Amino acid sequence: MPAHLFCLKAMKNRRVIVAMSGGVDSSVAAILLKRAGHEVIGISMQLWDYSEKEDLSATRGSCCSLEDIWDARRVAETIGIPFYVLNMEKVFSKEVVDYFVKSYLTGETPNPCVKCNSEIKFNILLRKAFELGAEYVATGHYARIVKDASGRYHLLSGVDRTKDQSYFLFSLTQNTMAHVLFPLGELTKTEVRKIAKEAGLKVSEKGESQEICFVEDGNYRNLLAERAGTREGRIVDTSGTLLGHHTGLFGYTIGQRRGLNIKDGKGPYYVVSMDTERNELIVGRKEELLSCGLYARELNWIKEPPAAPLTVEARIRYRHSPVDAIVTPRTDGGAVVRFLSPQGAVTPGQAVVFYRDEEVLGGGWIERAIRESDEKDAEELCNQDPRVQGKPVRFHSP
Amino acid sequence: MKRVYFDHNATTPVHPEVLDALLPYLKDAWGNPSSIHWAGRDPRKAIDGAREQVAQFLGCSPVEIVFTSSGSESDNFAIKGTALAKRSRGNHIITTQVEHPAVLNTCRYLEKEGFRVTYLGVDQSGTIDLEELEEAITDETILMTMMYANNETGVIFPVEEIGRIARQRGITFHTDAVQAAGKLPLDVTKLNCDLLSISGHKIYAPKGVGALYIRRGVRVVPLIHGGHHERNRRAGTENVAGIVGLGKACEIAMRDMDTEVAHIRSLRDRLEKGLMEKIPHVRLNGHPEKRIPNTTNLGFDFVEGESLLLNLDMLGIAASSGSACTSGSLEPSHVLVAMGIPPELSHGSVRFSLGRFNTEEDVDYLLENMPPIVERMRSMSPLWNEAEKKGMFMALEEK
Numbered sequence: 051m052p053a054h055l056f057c058l059k060a061m062k063n064r065r066v067i068v069a070m071s072g073g074v075d076s077s078v079a080a081i082l083l084k085r086a087g088h089e090v091i092g093i094s095m096q097l098w099d100y101s102e103k104e105d106l107s108a109t110r111g112s113c114c115s116l117e118d119i120w121d122a123r124r125v126a127e128t129i130g131i132p133f134y135v136l137n138m139e140k141v142f143s144k145e146v147v148d149y150f151v152k153s154y155l156t157g158e159t160p161n162p163c164v165k166c167n168s169e170i171k172f173n174i175l176l177r178k179a180f181e182l183g184a185e186y187v188a189t190g191h192y193a194r195i196v197k198d199a200s201g202r203y204h205l206l207s208g209v210d211r212t213k214d215q216s217y218f219l220f221s222l223t224q225n226t227m228a229h230v231l232f233p234l235g236e237l238t239k240t241e242v243r244k245i246a247k248e249a250g251l252k253v254s255e256k257g258e259s260q261e262i263c264f265v266e267d268g269n270y271r272n273l274l275a276e277r278a279g280t281r282e283g284r285i286v287d288t289s290g291t292l293l294g295h296h297t298g299l300f301g302y303t304i305g306q307r308r309g310l311n312i313k314d315g316k317g318p319y320y321v322v323s324m325d326t327e328r329n330e331l332i333v334g335r336k337e338e339l340l341s342c343g344l345y346a347r348e349l350n351w352i353k354e355p356p357a358a359p360l361t362v363e364a365r366i367r368y369r370h371s372p373v374d375a376i377v378t379p380r381t382d383g384g385a386v387v388r389f390l391s392p393q394g395a396v397t398p399g400q401a402v403v404f405y406r407d408e409e410v411l412g413g414g415w416i417e418r419a420i421r422e423s424d425e426k427d428a429e430e431l432c433n434q435d436p437r438v439q440g441k442p443v444r445f446h447s448p
Numbered sequence: 449m450k451r452v453y454f455d456h457n458a459t460t461p462v463h464p465e466v467l468d469a470l471l472p473y474l475k476d477a478w479g480n481p482s483s484i485h486w487a488g489r490d491p492r493k494a495i496d497g498a499r500e501q502v503a504q505f506l507g508c509s510p511v512e513i514v515f516t517s518s519g520s521e522s523d524n525f526a527i528k529g530t531a532l533a534k535r536s537r538g539n540h541i542i543t544t545q546v547e548h549p550a551v552l553n554t555c556r557y558l559e560k561e562g563f564r565v566t567y568l569g570v571d572q573s574g575t576i577d578l579e580e581l582e583e584a585i586t587d588e589t590i591l592m593t594m595m596y597a598n599n600e601t602g603v604i605f606p607v608e609e610i611g612r613i614a615r616q617r618g619i620t621f622h623t624d625a626v627q628a629a630g631k632l633p634l635d636v637t638k639l640n641c642d643l644l645s646i647s648g649h650k651i652y653a654p655k656g657v658g659a660l661y662i663r664r665g666v667r668v669v670p671l672i673h674g675g676h677h678e679r680n681r682r683a684g685t686e687n688v689a690g691i692v693g694l695g696k697a698c699e700i701a702m703r704d705m706d707t708e709v710a711h712i713r714s715l716r717d718r719l720e721k722g723l724m725e726k727i728p729h730v731r732l733n734g735h736p737e738k739r740i741p742n743t744t745n746l747g748f749d750f751v752e753g754e755s756l757l758l759n760l761d762m763l764g765i766a767a768s769s770g771s772a773c774t775s776g777s778l779e780p781s782h783v784l785v786a787m788g789i790p791p792e793l794s795h796g797s798v799r800f801s802l803g804r805f806n807t808e809e810d811v812d813y814l815l816e817n818m819p820p821i822v823e824r825m826r827s828m829s830p831l832w833n834e835a836e837k838k839g840m841f842m843a844l845e846e847k
Contacts, residue, residue: 091762134758181755181825182762 065089065184066231069171070133072121074253075190075234078242081129081249082233083188091184092126092133094119095175097142097166098264121253128251136178138170145169147264151277154270154300157324158399161218162262168221176229186231191215194235195227203227205352205410210238217368220403220413221350274300283329285312288322288338296331299324305339305395320395323419340392341421343375346402346414347384353411355379362404362411364389366396372405385414392422449764452810454719456650456803457599457627457743458768462693463652469696470654473689481686482677491688498695505698506644506661507635514660514678515691519626519647520550521671522660523593525682526622526643527554529668530591531563534620538588544568544576544605545786547595551624552782555593564588573735574603574787582613591620596628596639600783600799601734602743604632611640620666626650626658630701631709631740642666648690652804653697657690708804713741715811716802720744722815727822733784733797742802747789748822750829751796759821760798765814768799 068080070092084090096119119135126133146165153160176187192208193216203224207214222230234242246254265273274280280298287293294312296302302310306321310333319333344366349355356379363372364387374390387402396419403413453461473494479487481495496510503510516522531541543555545567555565566584568576576594592614597604607623614621622643625634630651636644643666648657662668662681674683723746724730733745748756753769760767769781784794800814 132762136754177828178755180828181752182758183824 063087063089064186065091065182066186066188067091067093067175067179067182067184068131068188069175069190070094070122070126071190072118072125072253072256073190073258074243074246074251074256075192077122077125077129077190077251077253078237078245078249079188079190079231079233080125080131081245083231084129084131090131091182092122092131093175093178094122094133094135095138095142095170096135097138097146097170121256125251125253129249136175138174141174142166142170142264147273150262150270151274153399154274155278155326157299157326159303159397160399161401162264163218164221164401166263167218172222172226172230176226179229186229188231188233190234191219191232192234192237192239193219193232195230195232203352206235207405207408207410208232208234209236213239216405216410217365217401217403217413220352220401220410222352223350224352227352271298271301274298281329283331285310285331285333287319288332288334293319293333299326299329299331302331304397322421336394338421339394341389341394341396341419342392343386343388343420344396344402345384345417345420346387347382347417349379349383349385349412349414351412353409355412360404360411362406365403365405366393366416367400375404377404384417386420388420450813451764451766452806452813453766454800454802454806454810454814455766455768457602457799457801459649459655460652460803461805462654463697463700465700466653466693466696470689470693473692477688481688482675491686494688494692495686498691501695501699502646502659505629505634505702506646507637508661509664511679512636512661512664514662514681515686515694516658516660516682517656517687518658519548519624519645519650520658522645522647522658523548523550523622523624524554525660525668525671526645526662527551527591527593528558528671530620530622530643530666531558531561532669533667534590538586538590540564540566540586540588540590542566542568542581542584542589542592542594544570544594546570546574546598546600546603546783547593548599548624548626551593551595570603570786572788573738574598574601574733574783575735575738576605578606578609578613581610585613585617585619589617589619591622593622593624596623596625596634596644597632597740598734598783599627600781601745601787602627602739602801603734604628604738604740607639607641614642615640627740627743630697630705631712631742633705636661636663643668648694648697651694651697651701653693654690657687657694659694704804709741712802712804712806715806715808716742716744716800718808719800719802719811719814720746722811723818726815726819731793733787733789733794743799744801745784745797745799747793747797749793749796751822751825753796753798755825756796756798756821759825760818763817763821765817768801769797 066083066088068076068083068090070076070080080090080092123133146162146169149165150160150162171189179187192210192213194206194208196204196206198204205216205219205222207216243254262270282298283296284292285294285296293314302321304321307318310319312319320336320339321331322334322338323332325332359376359378362375362377364375365372373393376388378386380386396416398416398418400416401413402416404411473491477490479491481488481491499510499513502513516525539562541555541558541563543551543565559565568580568584570576594605594610596607611621620642623639623641624645626645626647627650628634629646642663644661646659649655670681672683677683677686729749731747733747757767757769780791780794784797
C-alpha cells in the first residue's frame with residue numbers, strides 16, 4: 051500500500067469534507083479518502099455571483115463556474131458520496147475579490163489563491179466542516195502535512211515538484227493543519243490522472259484551472275475598471291524623465307516589457323515599480339529590475355519563529371526557483387529578506403515563502419523590493435556581504 | 449438509514465392510485481390524442497376525463513382549464529398573457545413582495561418590457577393590507593397577481609376579498625394556488641379570480657404537469673404557439689400520462705381533503721410544539737392561524753439554516769430553508785425579509801412541510817434528533833455564547 055494511503059487509513063472512519071472544484075485533483079482526493087474508509091462528503095463552494103448573467107452557460111473556465119459545480123456533482127455521484135453546494139459568494143467577495151481590487155489599487159500585484167486558501171478553504175469551510183460534524187477538510191493540493199513526535203505539524207512540498215503547491219499554503223497555522231488533509235501530496239499528476247481514469251471519471255483529462263478563478267478569460271482588467279475606473283498617467287524612467295503614458299496602473303505588472311509603447315528607440319524598458327500616489331509607472335533597464343532583497347510583512351511561521359537571522363531558500367513567486375537568502379525578523383511581524391544573489395522582478399503583493407529543502411518554514415507578503423539602484427538601501431544592505439552580518443541559525447530537521 | 453420527508457411544499461411523492469391511473473398511458477394508450485384514428489381515441493378520452501376532474505376540483509367548467517407543463521408555466525402564461533392581451537388598456541400590474549419566483553421574476557421581466565409593477569409589502573405575520581392594495585390601484589392597472597398560500601411560510605392571503613376588489617375595478621385577478629391546492633377549498637367562483645395556477649407534483653401527481661384556470665371570456669395571449677391543442681391556447685402534444693395523473697390527483701384531493709387535512713394538521717402541530725418545547729429560542733415565522741395546515745417555518749436563533757439542513761440530511765431528514773428554487777443561494781429569504789425579520793435571524797430559518805404519508809414516528813424521529821444538532825451547532829457559535837452571556841435573548845424576545 052502506498053505510504054499516503056496508509057497514513058490516511060491510520061485514522062479510520064472519520065467524517066471528512068472534500069472541497070471539490072470539479073477538477074481531476076480534488077476528485078481523486080475524494081476517491082482516495084473514500085477508499086481509505088472515511089465518511090466523505092463533497093462540497094463545492096459557489097464563490098462568484100452568476101445570477102446577474104442572463105445566460106449561465108456563458109461562464110466557463112474558472113475554478114468555481116457552474117459548469118465545474120456540475121462536474122463536481124457528477125463526480126460525487128460516480129464515486130458515491132453525498133454532495134452539497136455551499137454558497138460563499140458574500141464572504142468570497144469580501145475576503146478575496148475586495149482584497150484583489152484593493153491590492154491593485156495600491157500598486158501591488160495580489161495573490162488571490164493564497165487568500166482564498168487562508169480565508170475561505172481553511173477558515174470558513176473548515177468551520178462549516180465542524181458544523182457538519184466533520185473533523186477534516188481535504189483538498190486536492192499537491193503538498194504534504196506531516197506530524198512529528200512532539201505533535202508539531204510540518205508543511206512539505208508535494209512529491210511531484212512540477213505540481214507542488216506549497217507556495218500557496220504558507221499561511222496555514224498549526225491549529226488549522228491539525229484538521230487539513232492533502233491526499234495527493236505523495237502522488238504525481240500522472241498517477242492522479244491514472245486513478246481518475248481507472249475510476250471512470252470524465253474529468254480525468256480536464257485541463258488545469260486558471261490562475262484567477264473569478265475573472266473570465268483571465269482578463270481581470272475589466273473587473274478592475276468596473277470597480278475602480280481607469281486613470282491614465284505618465285510613464286517615467288527611474289530618474290523621472292517622461293517616456294510615455296499608461297492606460298491605468300493596474301494594467302501592468304513588475305517586470306513587464308511588452309505593451310509599454312515607449313518609442314524613444316533606447317529600449318527595451320521593463321516595469322520596475324509603480325507610484326500610486328503620483329499615478330506613475332516607473333520603467334527601467336533590465337538591470338534596474340534586480341533586487342538584492344525585500345521587505346516582507348505579516349509573516350506566518352509554520353516552524354517556530356526564529357529569534358535571529360535565518361538562512362532559507364526563498365521563493366518570491368509561484369514556480370520561482372528558490373534563491374538562498376537570509377531572513378531577519380522585525381519586531382512588527384515583518385522581516386528583511388536578503389538574497390545571496392540578486393533577483394529580478396520582486397513584486398509587491400506576492401508572497402515570499404521560505405523553504406529548507408522540501409519543508410515550508412513560513413512566509414509573508416512582499417511589501418517592497420530592495421534595489422541595488424536604491425542608494426540608501428544599497429548602502430544599508432547590498433554592498434555588504436550579508437553572510438557576515440548577523441549569525442545565521444539553522445533549524446534541525448524533525 | 450431512516451428516511452423522513454418533511455419537504456412537501458417542494459414536491460410530493462406520486463400517490464399509488466395516481467400511478468395506477470397514469471401508467472396505461474405510458475404503456476398501451478400511447479397514441480397522439482389529436483389523431484382521428486383508433487390510437488388517438490383512448491388518450492383523447494383520458495384527457496377529457498382529466499379535464500373534468502380538474503374542473504370539478506376548482507368548481508369551474510372543463511373548457512376553462514388549460515393544461516400546462518408546470519406551476520411556473522401557468523404563472524407565466526397568466527401574467528404575460530394578460531399583460532399582452534390588455535396592453536392597450538394600461539401598463540400597471542400589482543403583486544406582492546412574497547410571491548413565488550415564477551411570479552416575481554415574470555413581473556420583473558415585464559418591467560423591462562415597459563410595464564410598471566407595484567410590489568406590495570406584508571406585515572410581520574406575512575399578510576397584506578387591503579387598504580394599501582386599494583390605494584395602489586390606478587386607472588392603468590390591468591392585472592393583480594397574488595398567491596393564495598405562501599410556499600415558505602404557508603400564510604394565506606385573503607384571496608376572496610382581493611378578488612372582490614379586482615372585480616369591482618375591472619382588473620384581471622390571477623392567483624397562484626399551487627400551495628393551497630389540496631389544503632384549502634379551491635372554488636374559483638368563491639375566490640372571485642379570473643386566473644388560477646395549480647401544479648401536479650405538489651398534489652401527489654408527477655412533475656411536468658400543471659394547469660391554468662382561465663375564466664370564460666378572459667383573454668390571455670398564448671405563450672406557446674403551434675398546433676390547435678388546448679383550444680388554441682397552449683400548443684404542443686399533450687403530456688397525456690401527466691394530465692391523467694393530475695386529474696386523478698385532483699379527484700383524490702377532493703375525496704380525502706377533510707380527513708387528510710385533520711391528520712396533517714395534527715402532525716404539524718405536534719412537530720411545531722415539540723421543537724419549541726425541546727429547543728430554546730425558536731420562533732414561528734408567519735401568522736400562527738392564517739396558514740395552510742401542513743407548513744411550519746421556524747427560526748432557530750444563532751444557527752445557520754443551511755448547515756442545519758445538511759446535518760438533518762445526514763440523518764435522513766428532508767427539510768428546506770425556503771423555496772427549492774432558491775436553494776443553493778445564501779441570500780436571506782425574500783419572504784422573511786419582506787416580513788421584517790432581520791437577515792441574521794432569517795438565515796437560521798427552516799421550513800418543515802408535511803404530507804399525507806407522514807406518520808407520528810416521522811415526527812418523533814425529528815424531535816429526537818434535531819435538538820442535539822441545534823445544541824451542538826450553537827455551542828460552536830461565538831454569537832450564541834456571547835448572547836448567552838449578555839442576556840441578549842431577552843432583548844430579542846422583546847422585539
